[in-house]
Amino acid sequence: MSKQAMSESQSTVQAEPMIQVRNLKTYYPGGGLINDEPVKAVDGVSFDIKKGETLGLVGESGCGKSTLGRTLVQLEDATAGASRFQKPDVVERMANSYGRRTVDLREVYADNDATELVTKLFADGVQPKAVAPDRGWEDVSASEIDAAEFVQQTGLAVSDVIDQGFGPRLGLFGEKDFIFIQEGRIENGVYEVERGYIDVTAAPARALKRLRGRQLGIVFQDPESSLNDRMTVGEIIREPLDVHSWGTPRERRERVRELLETVGLRPEHYYRYPHQFSGGQRQRVGIARSLALEPDFLVLDEPVSALDVSVQAKILNLLEDLQTEFGLTYLFIAHDLSVVRHICDRVAVMYLGNLMEIGPTDGLFENPGNPYTHSLLSAIPEPDPSAAKDRITLRGTPPSPRDPPIGCPFSTRCPVKIRPDEYQHIDDDIWQRIEVFREVIRERTRADRSLTDHARELLGRSTRFSDVTEITDELFGDVDVPTEVAEHVREASSFVEKGHDNKAREYLFDQFGSICDTDRPKHYSVSDDGRTSFCHRHVDRYEDPAPEFEKLKQKR
Amino acid sequence: MSEVTQNRTFFGRIAANPTPALIWLGGVLLLLSVEFSAFVDALILFGEQINPLVGGSKDIGGWYVDTMYDSLGFAGGTVMSALGALVVLAVFSVFVKAAFIPFSIVERLGLEDLPISADLLERSIVGAFLVVLWLVLLYEPLAFLPALPLIGEPTLAQMVHGFAQTMAGIADWVVANVPTLLSRDLIPNQGFNPPASAASEYPAGSEILGARIAIGPYHGTFLGLSPAVAWAIRVVAIYLYAFVWLVWVWQGYKTFRRHYRFADWTPRDDMIDRLSTHRWGQFGFVVVFLFLVLAMFAPAMGPTTTAQNIYNPYGHEFQYVEDGEVQTITHGTANLQSASQGTPDNNVGVMNYDDYGRFHPIGTLSERANGKDLFTFMADGARVSLFIGLLSIALSGFIATALAMVTAYYKGLADLIVVVTSDSIQALPGLLIYILLSVVFSSHPISNIYSGGFLLALIFAATGWPALWRAIRGPAFQVSEEEWIDAAKSYGQRPSATMRKHMLPYVAGYLLIYGSLTIGGIIISVAALSFLGLGVAPPTPEWGRAVNIGRPYVTTVSWHIATIPGLMVVFVVTGFNALGDGIRDAIDPQSEGSGAGESAAAGGGG
């Protein structure tokens, strides 16, 4: 949204979210010969999108933002978690055709006791912080606390447990139930729903088919590939109408002509083929197709990244106009931050399958909370080149999503990562080198190796990777390393020399690991407009990220 | 074009500007009318070949109906029979619609605004068409008509039967009485040059619509010309006629483009443009065209008929001149005397007359084949090759496409199963399987259909689909990765419709390519089997058998027996391959030249 439009749209944004995502995970099965760990493309994200709002989703390529978007419209199957669509009339319609898959949540609330449920969860190995997120139980393990006490202190209700997605796990309802009613009536077997949601990830294919196009839609990045070039533009836009038997064929053709005009093309383009259009025009065709049935929620998967800069602005304006006209709700996926700032009400920053920070756009851009957001923003080219700006260049590449860090996903590259207390006094430069050394070792454990290399490693023979002395010389040769550090480095190097890269990695982890390496952070509120950030530094014990970045800049 | 005219259906557009369409249609009717009874004849022939199949389906249906009437009485039986018929029909029409009709009939016909579900209407139309087709084939007149043993009373079935018989009678009458332009009745080439003594008894020329015009002295030939010239005129006329058809169809396409198509450009235009500059592909097209016309017009092509030449040579007599007298002799006896046996005394070579004044454009066969006319043999043999080739390609292409769609859309397990199956089939030694199956089925009624040609086609289809599937699997997988497949899913398109609308059009071109490459292989294989004395049973002609018969004479004056059929096989196969190359380059210009090895492999892989 542009600035003026924003004040308007914020007033029309209702408190009730249209999309509720809870602990959503999308893993791709492994299938490698040696390494069959799944690729954790989306690794447990939770957020809401309000009706009429545009939520931006940014991150580097490969961070899982596209997968997340595709999961919300079920082009990918979710591995766990829920993506809930809330719109009373749609829920009512669905409930009346899928009565057997409908759950009246009020009954579930009444029939169950929170303490009992939590006891079961704790017995099942669920950690307190997962049961009651944002309520400060991260240091407490399940065995240390009594469930009744926990429920009492947190004021946890059955609804909270269900909201966290523990329903199926606790057997509160079946795995296949996907319609949930929170408020409403049932009379003579007919549902009247005032509040409720559909869990899209659990919906059966037939129900999904009815939601697709009419409630959920997606605009793709590449208009070359997303339009079938053997069909005329008219046929392409008409297809969703045909699929849902919208009106009579004559009305459909008329509607297609209207849509062509709506997206800024001409009705006589009906009989043209995609080949005859420019990239921007094709994207308009793609948008018209997605809009054909006026869906409530549209995922825009980098809709302008494949286009010329001159065309981008036009398409963005079109998307904004359409949002105002049809009251659409957008998830806008992008890697271009300036575009996001221009069009989005709120922004979510994603890294390695996790949301690092989420909140209203202006606050996030002006006063970022999370270290990753800091780094991302500092990479935006300044419109005024004379303005002095200290870029934070991130070291290395993101870790493999097959093998993400145990603690904070950003911990392998974070410039302001928390140090263990015993190393606080060490010179920053040397600490930096230690981190690089760990990164190198980690890379080695990740590198593709042949079966022979594996065999050699298992036999303790040296492999082609064993040039570790060179690395240590390179890293620590010209500085004065404190003895305890030198000791550990030597120990790790000796593991590597014997070909035990993984042992070296674990050893370094044990010696130099901090809370960032060992513990997953959680979302802390970082502003009064509801922005949250996923970082240990927001705990009082540690310095906030912002001043740390200031320190970094001053040093240079 | 204004918006109002743009919103018309295809028929609406024709109604708005009927002249070009009417002109074109007039041309079609004219072309049809001159050969009308030949077309009816061909239809009847087609029905005869398919009849045993349809008859089989009728037997099963009859058994079902009988059982129902026996066990449920009249009312129950009627209801159950109707229900059964409806179910079968519904299944077939849904299947045929999904598999063979990629466009919407309802839309093409402009019926889309009727207040009934378009899908239902579409399938009803297909169903009605299937019923008519089935009835036509079942009660096809020239086949043996078993009385319908359903029930004693006049029934619907009997009424249909009566109707079909009436139609059949009409068809027979048409064939018998309506003259066609290109028949041997109108342009006969069998006759003799009567001696002066009998000139008045045997006037020169033939009767053309009651009049007798003669330029040459021959009795019974066209204009009294020599048999060779009369035959040549007929063959040229046939090719001209076929060529005019070709031009007219092209004209129809251009008319459509100019007057009735809204899109001023479609991706197909580019393909046609590329094909129109592809010389090698055009060469292939010409060869295939020559071959197709030879096969289609086989009855009128030969200097003699198949009945006289092949099937009943002793039942047909003709007259010739010997020692200044007009004599009568059967074709069979004369054939034996004119066989090519490899010595100059016993040889009728290329462009020669035999001792009985009959013209043989490419000579005669040897004594082993009773000295038949080789050209007539080859023309009819072309039909056999084409029938087997087309049928097996159609069947294996259908299997391959269906599997390619399913495996590319669902991937994973479906793909694995088909890979294993097709590998197993391809691992079998082809020739051995053909021999084994032809022996196993030799006494089965199925091996009587088209003298075993039908069985051969089935065998080739069953063993040939893996190769075709392999060939189109790649393109199918490629297109299945396109984002428009995801897009279709994102607005709820059914998988079957996605495959048909968004994948099939991309794969169909490749199917055409590999189909035309493979058909050459099949023609070679059929010839090879006949060469080995398997496959199509004599006397039904087959090119490979001609090569086999002529083998002992290759180095003698009777070289033509083996050499000409052999060359024709090579020529036709090359033609199909060239056409396939042309289509490939038209569809996929990037691949130009890269697929030479591939096409050779596919062509030789029968």
Ligand code: SF4
């Ligand atoms: S938790 Fe640690 S590593 Fe992660 S962003 Fe915060 S400071 Fe950096």
